[in-house]
Amino acid sequence: MSTLTPESTSDSPSVARTYAAFSRPMWQRVIFSREFAVIALLIAAVVYSRSEVAYFDGPQTMYYLFRDTASVLLLALPMTAIIITGEIDLSVASTVGLTSVAFGMLYDDAGLSATTAALIAIGIGVLCGAFNGFLIAYVGLPSIAVTIGTLALFRGIAAGLLGTESRTDFPEAWTDWAKERIFEDQPYPMILIPFAVLAIVFTLLIHFSPFGRGIFEIGQNDEAAHFTGVNVARTKAILFVLSGAVAGFVGIYTTLVTGVARAENSTGLELSVIAAVLLGGVSIFGGKGALHGVLAGVLLIGVIQRAMLLNGETINVINIVIGVLLVLSVMSTSLLAAARRVVEASRGARSSGRSSHSAGKRSLS
Amino acid sequence: MSDPTARPEQAFVLELQDVAKSFGAVAALRSGTLRVAPGSIHALVGENGAGKSTLVKIVAGVHRRDAGVFEFQGKAVDFSSTAESKSAGVAVIYQEPTLFPDLSVAENIFMGRQPLGAARRIDRARMYAESEALFERLGVVLDPRRPARGLSIADQQIIEIAKAISLDAALLIMDEPTAALSGVEVDRLFAVARSLRDEGRGLVFISHRFEEVFDLCDTVTVMRDGSYVSTQQIAETSVDKLVAEMVGREVTELFPKTPAEIGEVVLDVADLNTAGVFHDVSFQVRAGEIVGLAGLVGAGRSEIARAVFGVDSYDSGTVTMNGHRIAPRNPRAAIRAGIAFVPEDRRKQGLVTEASVARNIAAVIRRGLTTAGLLTTRAENRAAGPWAAKLEVKTSALDMHAATMSGGNQQKVVIAKWLATDPKLLIIDEPTRGIDVGTKSEVHRLLSDLAGQGLAILMISSELPEVLGMADRVLVVHEGRITAELDRAEANPENIMRAATNADPAHQAAVQSDEEVPA
Numbered sequence: 001m002s003t004l005t006p007e008s009t010s011d012s013p014s015v016a017r018t019y020a021a022f023s024r025p026m027w028q029r030v031i032f033s034r035e036f037a038v039i040a041l042l043i044a045a046v047v048y049s050r051s052e053v054a055y056f057d058g059p060q061t062m063y064y065l066f067r068d069t070a071s072v073l074l075l076a077l078p079m080t081a082i083i084i085t086g087e088i089d090l091s092v093a094s095t096v097g098l099t100s101v102a103f104g105m106l107y108d109d110a111g112l113s114a115t116t117a118a119l120i121a122i123g124i125g126v127l128c129g130a131f132n133g134f135l136i137a138y139v140g141l142p143s144i145a146v147t148i149g150t151l152a153l154f155r156g157i158a159a160g161l162l163g164t165e166s167r168t169d170f171p172e173a174w175t176d177w178a179k180e181r182i183f184e185d186q187p188y189p190m191i192l193i194p195f196a197v198l199a200i201v202f203t204l205l206i207h208f209s210p211f212g213r214g215i216f217e218i219g220q221n222d223e224a225a226h227f228t229g230v231n232v233a234r235t236k237a238i239l240f241v242l243s244g245a246v247a248g249f250v251g252i253y254t255t256l257v258t259g260v261a262r263a264e265n266s267t268g269l270e271l272s273v274i275a276a277v278l279l280g281g282v283s284i285f286g287g288k289g290a291l292h293g294v295l296a297g298v299l300l301i302g303v304i305q306r307a308m309l310l311n312g313e314t315i316n317v318i319n320i321v322i323g324v325l326l327v328l329s330v331m332s333t334s335l336l337a338a339a340r341r342v343v344e345a346s347r348g349a350r351s352s353g354r355s356s357h358s359a360g361k362r363s364l365s
Numbered sequence: 366m367s368d369p370t371a372r373p374e375q376a377f378v379l380e381l382q383d384v385a386k387s388f389g390a391v392a393a394l395r396s397g398t399l400r401v402a403p404g405s406i407h408a409l410v411g412e413n414g415a416g417k418s419t420l421v422k423i424v425a426g427v428h429r430r431d432a433g434v435f436e437f438q439g440k441a442v443d444f445s446s447t448a449e450s451k452s453a454g455v456a457v458i459y460q461e462p463t464l465f466p467d468l469s470v471a472e473n474i475f476m477g478r479q480p481l482g483a484a485r486r487i488d489r490a491r492m493y494a495e496s497e498a499l500f501e502r503l504g505v506v507l508d509p510r511r512p513a514r515g516l517s518i519a520d521q522q523i524i525e526i527a528k529a530i531s532l533d534a535a536l537l538i539m540d541e542p543t544a545a546l547s548g549v550e551v552d553r554l555f556a557v558a559r560s561l562r563d564e565g566r567g568l569v570f571i572s573h574r575f576e577e578v579f580d581l582c583d584t585v586t587v588m589r590d591g592s593y594v595s596t597q598q599i600a601e602t603s604v605d606k607l608v609a610e611m612v613g614r615e616v617t618e619l620f621p622k623t624p625a626e627i628g629e630v631v632l633d634v635a636d637l638n639t640a641g642v643f644h645d646v647s648f649q650v651r652a653g654e655i656v657g658l659a660g661l662v663g664a665g666r667s668e669i670a671r672a673v674f675g676v677d678s679y680d681s682g683t684v685t686m687n688g689h690r691i692a693p694r695n696p697r698a699a700i701r702a703g704i705a706f707v708p709e710d711r712r713k714q715g716l717v718t719e720a721s722v723a724r725n726i727a728a729v730i731r732r733g734l735t736t737a738g739l740l741t742t743r744a745e746n747r748a749a750g751p752w753a754a755k756l757e758v759k760t761s762a763l764d765m766h767a768a769t770m771s772g773g774n775q776q777k778v779v780i781a782k783w784l785a786t787d788p789k790l791l792i793i794d795e796p797t798r799g800i801d802v803g804t805k806s807e808v809h810r811l812l813s814d815l816a817g818q819g820l821a822i823l824m825i826s827s828e829l830p831e832v833l834g835m836a837d838r839v840l841v842v843h844e845g846r847i848t849a850e851l852d853r854a855e856a857n858p859e860n861i862m863r864a865a866t867n868a869d870p871a872h873q874a875a876v877q878s879d880e881e882v883p884a
Binding site: 017018019020021022023204208209210212213216217220221223224225226227228229231287288 | 676696697699700706708713714715716717718719720723724728729731732734735738739740741742743746750753754757760761762763764765782
């Protein structure tokens with residue numbers, strides 16, 4: 001098919017046209033991005049806190065920061081992909097609660113080995129995700145309604161299984177691992193290792209795979225995605241299953257790091273996850289976002305919370321600050337998008353004007 | 366009136382003189398000039414990007430002009446909102462009206478100014494009666510009580526027109542109103558337009574279809590590159606002259622299908638059925654052949670194409686490509702079998718307008734562009750660049766979003782995306798709808814070249830000249846059935862329209878009994 005060039009060009013000096021890959025230089029694309037703004041804000045918050053907040057620089061602060069935000073960091077990975085498709089998963093924290101209870105009961109009551117109990121707990125997370133995915137992707141129900149339902153359902157099952165009791169007996173090797181540091185004198189807890197692995201996997205999945213391109217296309221225009229051969233239903237179902245699996249893993253981690261398996265574990269955590277994802281620059285309408293922005297968003301919230309706690313602020317004040325930040329960030333997305341549209345519209349019109357002008361000249365010659 | 370300035374005593378409904386509008390550094394309109402007389406239907410023609418839409422938006426109060434004279438009914442005006450232009454008496458009917466789907470027809474007409482009865486309650490009886498009176502005046506049959514959802518685009522336009530009349534608009538602007546209408550609907554719209562003209566209103570009609578311009582309008586203004594070119598009486602001009610003025614050059618041949626060697630059967634569709642949509646659809650497309658699927662809008666042509674490609678399912682029947690059956694409702698299977706599908710609605714189905722040109726072009730082939738399962742923007746750009754170049758897509762860079770491009774350029778991106786898959790069969794639904802004349806002939810040449818290289822092409826088109834010019838064989842669809850199969854030699858506007866409107870039942874019966882003989 002190399003002779004496709006329409007004859008219309010044969011009467012002109014037809015040099016095969018080449019295109020610039022990018023309309024803006026690299027540094028502009030990096031600096032004028034939503035993700036960069038969040039990362040810059042994170043760096044500013046860390047630098048400020050280290051110099052101005054007493055004990056922020058201390059040996060325990062960063063360790064607890066990572067240990068406590070690890071759940072949100074982990075859950076944000078699949079949540080980012082789900083929100084990019086234009087869906088949402090409100091049931092993740094309930095899945096964490098359910099799998100925590102399941103892990104505790106399977107180990108303590110059923111007497112299974114910790115490994116078997118953990119695998120089954122993750123399997124339950126997968127089932128929870130598959131249930132959401134089936135109703136959303138194949139039955140076609142709206143994800144916000146389905147996962148509000150399963151938010152109550154999964155938490156309800158957890159409470160039904162364990163009531164107000166809890167399980168606290170876990171193998172010491174496991175609970176120690178959850179609290180251990182990677183390097184003795186560094187503030188990085190062990191959980192960062194599985195997190196790093198999963199973060200790489202999700203980065204490749206979302207940003208460097210054909211499957212990931214499909215995720216964005218579904219969020220931007222699911223009909224066009226369908227017409228292009230993207231399996232919209234299967235893509236969504238896979239993402240919800242991944243979300244359930246990660247929630248299962250977080251359920252086990254939460255149990256180990258707190259030493260308690262109970263039904264109320266991580267109640268309300270889904271909102272922290274979604275808040276961080278949105279702060280990180282993912283559009284709630286789908287189609288836009290990047291994982292590095294989201295991870296910076298999670299850490300930014302964590303740093304602000306910890307710095308304010310160290311400063312002696314109450315949790316209410318902290319919530320007000322985080323809430324205002326989130327509203328501002330959501331507003332900035334629309335403002336930034338509007339500004340970019342104006343710039344791009346003028347840019348696009350100018351370039352097409354230029355090329356139509358040259359086309360006119362060519363046809364005259 | 367061939368020179369609009371020759372009769373200064375004539376009172377114009379709308380008078381624009383050297384109106385300019387820039388967006389940033391881009392001059393969308395340089396010198397827009399348009400004078401619309403009352404009791405006249407005035408055509409506004411020009412390629413996409415000629416500035417017609419900007420001109421209309423200034424009149425409608427969407428944009429404010431930067432410079433120039435703008436008079437409405439003899440008074441200098443400067444509309445700053447659509448509400449202001451509406452209350453002054455300007456009505457714009459767009460290609461696809463935006464109604465409230467869950468409200469009734471009458472509620473849509475009287476939105477925001479419902480007649481009130483006792484205790485300021487909405488007087489529904491009066492609203493329905495007034496709606497009925499409006500429809501009667503327009504000579505159309507529409508139930509004012511039914512919800513707007515499910516109405517055809519033609520009926521939705523009629524509602525917009527009824528709204529305009531109830532507001533006593535002195536000027537109606539119709540922006541490509543016929544693009545999505547069937548022949549009968551166009552006739553009805555034209556009858557309404559003529560009666561409005563006879564009431565002394567001024568009408569502006571924007572269309573890419575010259576036969577309609579010549580059929581309906583009395584005056585025509587040509588625009589090119591944001592500037593006024595000419596205004597002339599329809600009776601004193603010709604299609605060739607208008608096209609030459611629009612593009613600034615002579616377009617000798619609009620439909621240049623050259624004969625190609627017709628080869629083996631590529632696509633074989635047998636007894637395809639979907640209840641209530643299409644019935645007993647059987648046809649073949651051979652290598653090197655362009656098969657035209659003609660018929661009225663809503664006859665089921667697009668639905669047949671969508672079923673063949675697998676974006677929709679079907680109840681029974683088989684689709685076979687090169688001897689292999691394709692699983693139903695599985696676009697990926699169809700793509701693997703070598704089918705490419707350029708759909709009807711570019712912006713909704715054809716491409717992702719928020720994604721870059723490169724990602725759109727590489728969208729179908731991206732699975733083959735991976736290294737160790739990983740896909741990079743670099744690989745997409747490398748694959749997309751040559752295809753963009755082959756189709757002469759006008760863009761400054763491969764990461765530009767498709768949203769900012771003209772319709773013709775977007776269509777090139779969609780075609781590039783599918784040609785990149787190296788298809789054996791190209792299904793193309795309305796290949797040139799809403800595309801400027803220059804790009805249109807490029808698309809036609811391209812289709813002709815592709816057929817010459819042995820590609821089988823199934824082309825759906827509502828433009829008869831396009832079907833007659835391009836197709837080796839024409840299948841006419843009427844109410845979900847193929848009612849005629851005409852060779853290039855025997856196809857003419859009359860027999861296609863007859864089959865499409867089922868005007869000749871005897872003919873249809875003959876074709877149907879032919880089809881029942883198993884091939």
